[in-house]
Amino acid sequence: MSRRYFEDMFNDPASRQGRRLMLFVNSLIVLSMVAYSLSTVSHIAEVMAAELFAIEVFIVIIFTLEYGCRVYFSPNRRRFIFSFFGIVDFLSFAPLYLFLFTGVDARALRAARMFRLLRLFKLFRFAKSTARLRAAYGIIKDELVLFGAVSSILLFVSGVGIYHFESEAQPEAFSSVFDGLWWAVVTLTTVGYGDVVPVTAGGKFFTFFIVIIGLGIVAVPTGLIVSGVQEARKDIE
Incomplete structure (x- = not known):
């Protein structure tokens, strides 16, 4: 196998070998998240401690080798190391080494592996969709900023x-007002957990108007997004 083969594997997710590597890595990410979730269940963690640790070691070894290869075959190594995906790739295996050499438990950082799934969007078949979303954001950016500012004011007032x-x-x-802000977020987004509800007549009357406003918040x-995507689709096509 030539150097070009490995360069395509680690730098071009649209290539055949790049897609295969991505599917393999993302399968390991899912396995890692399942293993991590199981490790937080006390009775499972006690019974399967050795198996879960073995899975973690195996995944970390693979991710370490993959990271080293990505750095080695990268056309700009420094740029890759300090890029978003370069940092995420590093965080995907660093916690275990941190624990082994210092004893610091940083297992929660393994959740950073989920960000590696974003590499899926680099696949060629998503390129047009990504371009449309970027164009749509450019079209409606000012409206979204204004809406975000108004929503923040309404949230605080609520x-x-x-x-x-x-x-x-x-x-x-x-x-405190912070408890009120939690209620406002839940109500304005129409989630409605029901953990805190108004009991006074004034509070119920106030909530009535907030719920109506919440429909507009959603x-x-x-x-805006739908209209922006439609306009972007017309411009691109």
């Missing part, structure tokens, strides 16, 4: 308002 109405009736649930950006 948090302060519900705190004003409910703090005396529910001092534990609404002990609908407006959706409409």
Whole structure:
């Protein structure tokens, strides 16, 4: 196998060998996340401690070799090392070495491996879709910024308002404006966990208007994105 073969494998996800490597690596990422999730379940971690550690060691060895190859075959090694994916690739195996050599438990950093799944978007078949999304963002960027600013103001006003109405009736649930902001986020996004609810007449009346506004909070950006994508599609085609 020539050097060009390996350069395509590690630098060109659209090539045959690049796609195969990506599928293999992403399979390991999923396996890693499953193993990590199982390790947080106490009774499973006790019974399968050795197996889970063996899986982690195997994955770290593969990721270390892959990272070394990506650096070696990169046309600009320094640029790759300090790039977003270069840093994510490094974080995908660094926690185990940190634990082995220093005893510092940084297992939570393994969640950074999920970011490696973003490499899937480098595949050629997604290139046109990515271009349309970038173009759509450029079209609606100003509107999204304005909408974000207005939404932030409404969020703060909602948090302060519900705190004003409910703090005396529910001092534990609404002990500060920050508790009100949590309620405002849940309500304005129409998630509605129900962990804190208004009990006063003023709070319920205030919530009625916030729920109506929340419908717009969800609908407006959706409409902007759809119109932006449609316009970008016309421009590109």
